[in-house]
Amino acid sequence: MSDKCKKIYITTPIYYVNDVAHIGHAYTTIIADVLARYSRLVGYDTFFLTGTDEHGQKIEQSATAKGQSPKAYADKISGEFRKLWDEFDITYDKFIRTTDEEHKRGVQQAFMKMYDKGDIYKGEYEGYYCVSCETFFMEKQLIDGEGCPDCGRATQIVKEESYFFKLSKYQDKLLEWYKNNPECILPKSKRNEIVNFVEGGLKDLSISRTSFDWGVKLPEQMNDEKHVMYVWLDALMNYITALGYGNGEENMGYWPAKVQLVGKDILRFHAIYWPAFLMSLDLPLPDHIAAHGWWTRDGQKMSKSKGNVVNPKEVADAYGLDAFRYFMLREVPFGQDGDFSQKALIDRINSELGNDLGNLLNRIIGMSGKYSEFNVSSKDVLTYHQKEIVQVNEVLENIEKLIYDMQLNRYLEELWKLLFIANKSIGDYEPWAKIKDGKIDEANALVALVVNILAKVSVLLYPVMPHKIEKIATSLGFSINTDSYNKLIVNKELLNDTTISKIEPLFPRIEEQLLASPVLPAVEEKQECKKTVVKENEPQISEDGLIGIDAFMNVTLKVATVVEAEEVPKSSKLLKLQVDCGEEQNRQIIAGIKEYYSPTDLVGTQVCIVANLKPAKLMGMLSQGMVLAAKDENGLCLIRPSKPTTAGTQIK
Incomplete structure (x- = not known):
C-alpha cells in the first residue's frame, strides 16, 4: 500500500452487441467497478475500461435480419449497454466501441507491426466455422461431426484465403509465462486448463476473412482490400487502443493491466491469443486475467424459451442496486458458477x-x-x-x-x-x-x-x-x-x-x-414482495400466542459442526461445546444434554443451533447460542441434518 502513485488498469471484456445486457454482463461489470472504486479509494491512479465489440459476420447477419445497417444496429445495442452502466453508476473512465476510428487505426498499426516482424503471413484456410462463435474448429472437436463444441450450433465448411498469425511460434513463451507467473490466470484451476491446452500444441491462427466485410480493413500498406480482420484480433486490441495505442499513446502508462476480467467461455482467447499478440508487439503482459463462472436461475440454465432470464435492471430496481451488487459478489466464489x-x-x-x-x-x-x-x-x-x-x-x-x-x-x-x-x-x-x-x-x-x-x-x-x-x-x-x-x-x-x-x-x-x-x-408482480420495517420493541406475539413471519425471520438457525466437547464440572446436565458455524469457527455453546450425550458422541458430528440468540452466562460460562433438540417420554434427541452439510448453512 506504499506506492500511492501506482497506476491501476482494470478492464471488462467488451460486450458483443448481438443482444441486450444480461446478468452475466452485469456481474462482470460490477466486479470491475468494485476493483476500480477500491483502487481509487486506496489512492492508486486508476483507469477503468469497458465497451462493446461490434464487428463480425454475426453482427452483419443480425442487422440484415432486422432490416438495418450493421452500424445502425450496433449503435442501438451499444447505446443500451452504456445507458445501463450509467444507470448502475458504473465508474468507467472510457467506454470504447470497436467502430471508433481511433480503435481502427490502432488495430491497423498493430497488424503492421506484427506483419513487419514476420509474425503474419498469407495462406489459405479450410475448416469448420461457427458463425455464432466466430471460430474455426477441427473436425475432431465437433459434436456429432458438425456441431460447434462451444455453442452446439451447426458449423459450415469454409475455404478462403486468409492471413495467419504465427501462434505456434509463441507456444514455449506462453508456457514459460504461465510457469513464472502462477497468478497470471485466476482462479488457478483455470490456469491449469490453459496450460494443458497449450501443451497439446498450438496451430497458427487465421486472422482475416473475405466472406464478409463488416470489420476493420487491413492497413493500406497491405494493398489487400478484400480482407477484414478476424473479429478476435480486432476486439482484443481494444485494451491498448483505448489507452491511445497507435493514436498518440497518451495513456499507455496504465499498461500493463492489473486485472482483466472475462467470462470463462472466452478465457482461451484472452489467455492464449491475447498474450501472444502482446509478445509480438513487444508489450508487457497483464498481471491477472480473471475468469468468472456462469449464472443459472434456480438451478436451471437461463434461456428466453424458458422465460427465466434475469434482467439485472429489473432486479436492481426491485431490491436496490447496492443490495444487488452485494448479493452478486457474496453469493458465489469468483470463478465458480453461481445460481440466482x-x-x-x-x-x-x-x-x-x-x-x-x-x-x-x-x-x-x-x-x-x-x-x-x-x-x-x-x-x-x-x-x-x-x-x-x-x-x-x-x-x-x-x-x-x-x-x-x-x-x-x-x-x-x-x-x-x-x-x-x-x-x-x-x-x-x-x-x-x-x-x-x-x-x-x-x-x-x-x-x-x-x-x-x-x-x-x-x-x-x-x-x-x-x-x-x-x-x-x-x-x-x-x-x-x-x-x-x-x-x-x-x-x-x-x-x-x-x-x-x-x-x-x-x-x-x-x-x-x-x-x-x-x-x-419482485419484477413482474412487485405488489407480491413488499418491504416492512420492524420497529425496536414492537410486540411480535399476538394475544393468542401466534407469531408473525417477521418474528420468525428474526431467528437465525444454522447447521454447526461440533469441534470440541467436554463436561462442565459440578454440573449433572451441562456440556460445553465449541462449534464451527462457518464464518465463526470457534463458538462456545453450553447445552443441557449431558444426561443423553457424552462428549465423545458429539465431536465431529453436526447439530442445528439458534445462531443469533442473545449470549447468556450459565455457571459463569458464556453461551453463544442454543442447540436444538426434541424431548418426549423416550428421552432427548438432537435435531440434526440428514446428511453432512456445510457448517454455517442457514436453516430455512
Whole structure:
C-alpha cells in the first residue's frame, strides 16, 4: 500500500452487441467497478475500461435480419449497454466501441507491426466455422461431426484465403509465462486448463476473412482490400487502443493491466491469443486475467424459451442496486458458477444487510442518543476494548490481497467477521446494564468501539455498496475517502470525536410471497414482495400466542459442526461445546444434554443451533447460542441434518 502513485488498469471484456445486457454482463461489470472504486479509494491512479465489440459476420447477419445497417444496429445495442452502466453508476473512465476510428487505426498499426516482424503471413484456410462463435474448429472437436463444441450450433465448411498469425511460434513463451507467473490466470484451476491446452500444441491462427466485410480493413500498406480482420484480433486490441495505442499513446502508462476480467467461455482467447499478440508487439503482459463462472436461475440454465432470464435492471430496481451488487459478489466464489434465486437474494438482504449491518447501526444510533446525546468519543476504547481492537486489526491486515486475488466473497466474509465482533461485543458487555450501574464511561467506550468497527467496515464496504455506505458514513459523522482509508485501515487509528445522526433504516425487511412462476415476483408482480420495517420493541406475539413471519425471520438457525466437547464440572446436565458455524469457527455453546450425550458422541458430528440468540452466562460460562433438540417420554434427541452439510448453512 506504499506506492500511492501506482497506476491501476482494470478492464471488462467488451460486450458483443448481438443482444441486450444480461446478468452475466452485469456481474462482470460490477466486479470491475468494485476493483476500480477500491483502487481509487486506496489512492492508486486508476483507469477503468469497458465497451462493446461490434464487428463480425454475426453482427452483419443480425442487422440484415432486422432490416438495418450493421452500424445502425450496433449503435442501438451499444447505446443500451452504456445507458445501463450509467444507470448502475458504473465508474468507467472510457467506454470504447470497436467502430471508433481511433480503435481502427490502432488495430491497423498493430497488424503492421506484427506483419513487419514476420509474425503474419498469407495462406489459405479450410475448416469448420461457427458463425455464432466466430471460430474455426477441427473436425475432431465437433459434436456429432458438425456441431460447434462451444455453442452446439451447426458449423459450415469454409475455404478462403486468409492471413495467419504465427501462434505456434509463441507456444514455449506462453508456457514459460504461465510457469513464472502462477497468478497470471485466476482462479488457478483455470490456469491449469490453459496450460494443458497449450501443451497439446498450438496451430497458427487465421486472422482475416473475405466472406464478409463488416470489420476493420487491413492497413493500406497491405494493398489487400478484400480482407477484414478476424473479429478476435480486432476486439482484443481494444485494451491498448483505448489507452491511445497507435493514436498518440497518451495513456499507455496504465499498461500493463492489473486485472482483466472475462467470462470463462472466452478465457482461451484472452489467455492464449491475447498474450501472444502482446509478445509480438513487444508489450508487457497483464498481471491477472480473471475468469468468472456462469449464472443459472434456480438451478436451471437461463434461456428466453424458458422465460427465466434475469434482467439485472429489473432486479436492481426491485431490491436496490447496492443490495444487488452485494448479493452478486457474496453469493458465489469468483470463478465458480453461481445460481440466482429470489429466495437467496432476500435471505441475504434480510439477514446480512438488514440484521448484521443495518440493525447494528440502528442500535448504535439509539444507544448514543440515550447515553451521550449522540456525541461519541474514542478516548476510552483502548482502555476497555484492547482485545476487540486487536481482533479487528488482525482481520484488516491482509484484506487488500483478497481484492486483487479476486477472492471477493472472502473479502466480504472477512468484513462480516468485524460486524460479528461488533454485535457480539454489545451482548458481551451489555452497556445498558453498565449505565444502570453508573459505569457511564464503560458504556460509552462500548458504543465508541462499535462506531469505530462500523466506520472501518464502511470504508472497505464502500466499493461494493457505495450509495448505502455513504449514508452510514454520514450517520457516523465522517467521510469516505483516501484520507479516511489511510487513517482507519492503513494506520489502524480510531475516529476523532464525532456526532451521530439519525437516518432511516437502510435495509427494511422484505416479506416474501413466492409465486408459482419462473419470473421474479419482485419484477413482474412487485405488489407480491413488499418491504416492512420492524420497529425496536414492537410486540411480535399476538394475544393468542401466534407469531408473525417477521418474528420468525428474526431467528437465525444454522447447521454447526461440533469441534470440541467436554463436561462442565459440578454440573449433572451441562456440556460445553465449541462449534464451527462457518464464518465463526470457534463458538462456545453450553447445552443441557449431558444426561443423553457424552462428549465423545458429539465431536465431529453436526447439530442445528439458534445462531443469533442473545449470549447468556450459565455457571459463569458464556453461551453463544442454543442447540436444538426434541424431548418426549423416550428421552432427548438432537435435531440434526440428514446428511453432512456445510457448517454455517442457514436453516430455512
